[in-house]
Amino acid sequence: MTTTENGTTKERAEQVSVAVRPRALAWRRRRASAARFWRQYRTHRAGLFGLGALLLFALLALTAPLLVGSDVDNVTDAPGGPLEEPSAEFPFGTDRFGRNLLGLVIWGARVSLLVGLLAAVLSVAIGTLIGVTAGHFKGWYATVMMRITDWFLVMPTLVLAIALATVMPRSLLTIIVAIGVTTWPTTARLVRAQTLAVETRPYIERARALGGGHWHIMSRHVLPNVMPLVLAQTTLIISTAILAEATLAFLGLSDPAVVSWGALLQDAREAGAVSSGHWWYLVPPGVAIAVVALAFTLCGRAVEQVLNPRLGVSR
Numbered sequence: 001m002t003t004t005e006n007g008t009t010k011e012r013a014e015q016v017s018v019a020v021r022p023r024a025l026a027w028r029r030r031r032a033s034a035a036r037f038w039r040q041y042r043t044h045r046a047g048l049f050g051l052g053a054l055l056l057f058a059l060l061a062l063t064a065p066l067l068v069g070s071d072v073d074n075v076t077d078a079p080g081g082p083l084e085e086p087s088a089e090f091p092f093g094t095d096r097f098g099r100n101l102l103g104l105v106i107w108g109a110r111v112s113l114l115v116g117l118l119a120a121v122l123s124v125a126i127g128t129l130i131g132v133t134a135g136h137f138k139g140w141y142a143t144v145m146m147r148i149t150d151w152f153l154v155m156p157t158l159v160l161a162i163a164l165a166t167v168m169p170r171s172l173l174t175i176i177v178a179i180g181v182t183t184w185p186t187t188a189r190l191v192r193a194q195t196l197a198v199e200t201r202p203y204i205e206r207a208r209a210l211g212g213g214h215w216h217i218m219s220r221h222v223l224p225n226v227m228p229l230v231l232a233q234t235t236l237i238i239s240t241a242i243l244a245e246a247t248l249a250f251l252g253l254s255d256p257a258v259v260s261w262g263a264l265l266q267d268a269r270e271a272g273a274v275s276s277g278h279w280w281y282l283v284p285p286g287v288a289i290a291v292v293a294l295a296f297t298l299c300g301r302a303v304e305q306v307l308n309p310r311l312g313v314s315r
Contacts (some may be wrong), residue, residue, distance in 0.1 A: 016182055040306045047302025053295035057288075061109040073259045075099065083271070086280050090103035094281035095264070095269040104259055105284045111260040115175055116242035122180030123241070124234045127187025132226065134188070135195025136218050146192070152185040165204070175254055179244045184269040187233050191226050198225045228307040235300035239293040246289050261285040 041047055060067070070075065070158040078098030079090075085092045092101035130149065134142040152160075198204065199222065207217055248254055248260025250269070264285040268274070273281035 018135045024127060037306060041302055044302040044305065046221050046298045050295040050302070053291055054299065056111050057113065057292055057295075060106050061117065062258035064107050064110055068100070068106050069216050072100065073105035073108050083273075083278050083281070092286045093278075095281060101264075101280065102286055105261070105288055107261045108261045108264055108285065109288065109292075111172065111258055112242055112289070115172055115179075115245045115260070116238045116292075116296075119176045119179035119183070119239040119241035119245070120234055122176060123183040123237050124187050124230055126180065127184035127220075127233075128191050128223075128226070128230050130184070131188040131191025132145055132195050132218055132222055135192040135199060136214065136222060137233030142192075148184045150215070152182065153189075157182045158244065160248060161248060162251065162253065165248050171255050172258060175245055175248055178248065179241050183237060183240060183244070187230070187237070190229060190233060194229050195222055199221050230305060232300055232304040232307055235296055235303055239300070242289065242296070243293055261289050 029249075033061040047090075049294065075097040076096070080094040080098045082094065082096050082098050084090055084094040084098070090100050090102065092105060095101055095104065103250055119196065130145050160182040161178040164181070165174055168174040168178070204217060204221055207221055212220075245254070245260065246262030249260050250266045252266055254260065254263060256263070265282065268278070268281040271278070273279070
């Protein structure tokens with residue numbers, strides 16, 4: 001090998017090293033940031049309780065086909081009699097069709113958690129898009145977007161969701177869309193305020209002076225700085241979405257063929273469980289909704305306090 005070839009090979013190796021080094025440094029910083037976040041999160045006992053409860057429900061939802069079987073909602077081959085009280089065979093009793101309520105509650109976790117998560121992601125995505133663009137472009141665009149946001153804020157969210165679920169076909173997609181497009185204004189307001197604060201920082205002015213376009217500034221500089229707020233807001237909205245899904249299902253606006261916690265409450269209402277004293281028909285799905293909503297709220301508050309220490313620390 002000649003001296004020229006050796007020099008070329010060395011130059012290429014140095015170029016690869018220079019290209020890889022920033023990537024490795026970035027990953028190292030991300031790992032250190034994640035480890036620092038977890039160390040701070042562990043100091044919040046309420047957040048740990050919420051995280052543990054969420055992991056338990058997520059595990060039950062993922063393993064539901066193995067734990068209770070995929071035919072748990074079958075009304076023709078129900079294992080028990082109608083409205084049996086809790087017993088060793090049926091710890092949560094049976095519903096009006098004789099189905100095992102414990103199996104139905106476990107199976108319903110799949111739908112309720114999925115709808116809550118997807119609806120929250122849709123809501124936060126809409127709010128983040130409107131908040132970042134309104135904070136960046138300002139002018140007439142920001143005025144129009146904020147007036148639309150204010151209109152959604154003053155309108156009752158549940159009423160809008162019921163209206164959308166009524167005119168659209170009954171399905172899980174309808175519930176997700178109805179919740180997602182009615183719960184984004186709070187996120188939009190928060191993200192816009194954070195975007196306005198980020199846009200005043202010196203490195204944004206330097207990026208503009210160096211020729212950075214709108215997309216570059218929003219995606220490379222603004223969005224990474226508002227993502228902690230978006231993450232905290234997502235965990236808080238999931239609990240709202242789960243409660244909204246349960247409400248819409250309780251009102252009979254969800255897919256009747258799908259088992260969810262709200263649908264179980266709606267079945268109990270139709271069976272007259274409140275007036276007849278069949279408490280076991282109402283309590284398990286109601287408690288499951290309350291515990292999951294509380295767990296997401298505790299996790300969201302803990303994440304919020306870790307990412308923004310000025311809020312104070314409650315352990």
